[in-house]
Amino acid sequence: MVIFTDLDGTLLDQDSYGWEEARPALELCERYRFPIVFASSKTRAEIIFLQECLGLSAPFIVENGGGIFFPEHESYKAPPDADPVDHLWRLSLGVPYTEVVNVFREIQADIGWPMKGFSQMSVEEIARSTGLDLEASRRAAMREYDEPFMILEEQGIDLDRLDEEARKRGLRVTRGGRFHHLHGDFDKGRALRRIEAWYRTSHARVLSIALGDSPNDFSMLKNADLPVLVRSSCQYEGLEESIRGLIRTEDPGPRGWNRAVLDILRDKVKGG
Numbered sequence: 001m002v003i004f005t006d007l008d009g010t011l012l013d014q015d016s017y018g019w020e021e022a023r024p025a026l027e028l029c030e031r032y033r034f035p036i037v038f039a040s041s042k043t044r045a046e047i048i049f050l051q052e053c054l055g056l057s058a059p060f061i062v063e064n065g066g067g068i069f070f071p072e073h074e075s076y077k078a079p080p081d082a083d084p085v086d087h088l089w090r091l092s093l094g095v096p097y098t099e100v101v102n103v104f105r106e107i108q109a110d111i112g113w114p115m116k117g118f119s120q121m122s123v124e125e126i127a128r129s130t131g132l133d134l135e136a137s138r139r140a141a142m143r144e145y146d147e148p149f150m151i152l153e154e155q156g157i158d159l160d161r162l163d164e165e166a167r168k169r170g171l172r173v174t175r176g177g178r179f180h181h182l183h184g185d186f187d188k189g190r191a192l193r194r195i196e197a198w199y200r201t202s203h204a205r206v207l208s209i210a211l212g213d214s215p216n217d218f219s220m221l222k223n224a225d226l227p228v229l230v231r232s233s234c235q236y237e238g239l240e241e242s243i244r245g246l247i248r249t250e251d252p253g254p255r256g257w258n259r260a261v262l263d264i265l266r267d268k269v270k271g272g
């Protein structure tokens, strides 16, 4: 069993970023040695920091599926198209950041809207606009695949035009909670499949659980054996039509995460 999880609003509380309430399920996963794969819009530096806080070492998905990092592992080989970096294997699914930033500036110059990308912001500015402290902002700025940006005056802006400009250049624009994002053509679902394939090189059967709370998680939920939508302020009615077998939690964040994972483990492991 492999657990794929979004972070903000899913394993981590939306406001406090705490995960205390998920501890019982986290400990049970550890006891069974079920890997917990983080799949987030966060950067490699941010996710490694969190993995260390939680004492985890599974593969992880960065920047919404732009890249996957696998730990060096005695029982698994490196994925064929991965390259070694800082004791990890990196599998890039997205366009490298320098290219993304070049395209961002090109679009900026072409359409002349007041937009500002992370690459044009100081660490202090990132801290101010995200609410992160300086150290966390520094980690958030260490990007590899995805350029978050703000539109300084949204009035009169046509987002379809922006998407069109990005597509013309082989990229995509998606809307996140606080920022818009410019990136290559990838998603968390594709990243999940690559990690499953990696586990299958050593295990005959891999059962995937995926947990998420927002639209950038849906591709991951669609590709999982057991998809879990963690409650948020949005209902996403009718999502069951496109995600078969969807489980909805009653509680938001780590509390909902905990209950869902404990229930699944009770069913699938203890029940046989």
Ligand SMILES: [Mg+2]
Binding pocket: 006, 007, 008, 009, 010, 212, 213, 214
């Ligand atoms: Mg989330």
